[in-house]
Amino acid sequence: MTIKVLVVDDSALIRNLLGKMIEADPELSLVGMAADAYMAKDMVKQHRPDVITLDIEMPKVDGLTFLDRLMKARPTAVVMISSLTEEGADATFNALGLGAVDFIPKPKLDSPQDFNEYQDLILEKIKSAANAKLKTQRTQPVAATPPSLKPNLANRVINTQLLAIGASTGGTEAILYLLQQFPAVMPPIVITQHMPPGFTRTFAERLNKLTRLNVKQADDGERLLPCYVYIAPGDQHLEVIKVGGSFKTRLTQGDKVSGHRPSVDVLFNSVAACAGANTTAAILTGMGKDGADGMALIDQQGGKTFAQGEQSCVVFGMPREAIKRGVIHHVVELPQLADKMLNYLASLKRD
The missing domain is CATH 3.40.50.180 (Methylesterase CheB, C-terminal domain)
Structure with missing residues (x-):
């Protein structure tokens, strides 16, 4: 059974890059690519993906807002695609707090080796996310001893x-x-x-x-x-x-x-x-x-x-x-x- 993946990113370059990486793996199935949260919402309903790769910085509705709504409406395994700025890192940890499974920095592809290493890592993270326990499925922390x-x-x-x-x-x-x-x-x-x-x-x-x-x-x-x-x-x-x-x-x-x-x-x-x-x-x-x-x-x-x-x-x-x-x-x-x-x-x- 293949893992259905939806790519959500406002950059056409990143969408196409991630799409090609996902399509190259027989265990994964690329079900759609969305440029913003509105397109993503429709595609989630239509395709019911197992894993979503989600850009934090998007127009109209940012990645964190979309993630928060997604986890309330239809909890899904999400891998955040994060910029290396300090703001990007802060947003990434907020995303993990909201229920994202994992994150990976945006690709810096200066050489074929960088491309291959990044591809191996993102595919590994997607597969791991597909088998991860979402926040709603895990033992929730209880009131701790004061x-x-x-x-x-x-x-x-x-x-x-x-x-x-x-x-x-x-x-x-x-x-x-x-x-x-x-x-x-x-x-x-x-x-x-x-x-x-x-x-x-x-x-x-x-x-x-x-x-x-x-x-x-x-x-x-x-x-x-x-x-x-x-x-x-x-x-x-x-x-x-x-x-x-x-x-x-x-x-x-x-x-x-x-x-x-x-x-x-x-x-x-x-x-x-x-x-x-x-x-x-x-x-x-x-x-x-x-x-x-x-x-x-x-x-x-x-x-x-x-x-x-x-x-x-x-x-x-x-x-x-x-x-x-x-x-x-x-x-x-x-x-x-x-x-x-x-x-x-x-x-x-x-x-």
Whole structure:
């Protein structure tokens, strides 16, 4: 059964480009191309697409307004096509909050290799979106424990533990929800979320505004501090190393690992090596298997491992792979995950 795809973009060039890419894949069927939201609305009714690629910046009715109406009227898997401007990045995260499954930057096609890489990526994202759980189908976050009732963590825990989180498709909203449940005083947190360059700084700024923690895009060689969250920059691996008695960041542009840069495996492997049993790690929603090897190493070194449960994942690929390896200690749906992690960290002061 082929996946029916509708392309919505006001640029004829982008429409034709995406259309050709989609038509070249036997698993996909291009059912229409719309230049604006009004045409798109009619085509959604007529063709009932499985996936829509949607430009954020459109005349008459912008992509966010159309997305909001679409998700209320006929929830559909949407992949946003985003500009690399700061406004474009902000709008992209708003779109993910409204229920879009994923996003990809507008193509910059300077060479045949760029074209081929972009084609592989957009086709992969469309296929993943077709199998993703939409917002209406997922376990919805419930009222969380108020911050005043969260357990207090011992100073020893705050100063010796390291939290590591990895995610991909659906991860931007899952990470936001998880961090919002954490109190302001936490051990250092390092995060790799699969994301292209140009979006990670905006993502970090968004998290910084919407959580109690201090969130920033990681710089190379900085000391990890309690109450801070460090996000891997797009297109760079984030590792943690131990220098004297401190944990520090290291950014590299080495080869892709598990198909990604930044890679969750690279982060988890480094944390396992330098923090060992003082590691608490969580693998969240995402496509593929990045992070499973790293989780195995954290488990082997005596760290505590958590995975997001299937019902609250947009795509269950990454947690499933780690669970299949037998290296996850707790499988927890997103609404309960922060409390489970905090209760574990609080228990360490009694050891």
